[in-house]
Amino acid sequence: MFVDRRRVRQHVxxxxxxxxxxxxxxxxxNPAKAATRSNDGEPPLCAAPDR
Known part of the structure; x- marks a missing residue:
């Protein structure tokens, strides 16, 4: 099967x-919500609480 690499890169x-x-x-x-959790429920890689 031939896959056009340009199309794959463009899609990604x-x-x-x-x-x-x-x-x-x-x-x-909503900056407060964005700093605590992502859409998939995982904690952010790097976040500082806003006080």
């Missing part, structure tokens, strides 16, 4: 861009 890039835009949008709408 678009998915990553869409995820990044969504994460930034969530962080801007």
């Amino acid at each position: 890039r678009l998915c990553l861009q869409r995820d990044t835009i969504g994460l930034l949008g969530n962080a801007l709408r």
Whole structure:
């Protein structure tokens, strides 16, 4: 089976861009919630509590 690598890279890039835009949008709408948990329930890799 032939897979066009350019198409695969383009698809992955678009998915990553869409995820990044969504994460930034969530962080801007509700910064307190974005700093504590991600959508999948995992704690953030690096976060400082806002006091």
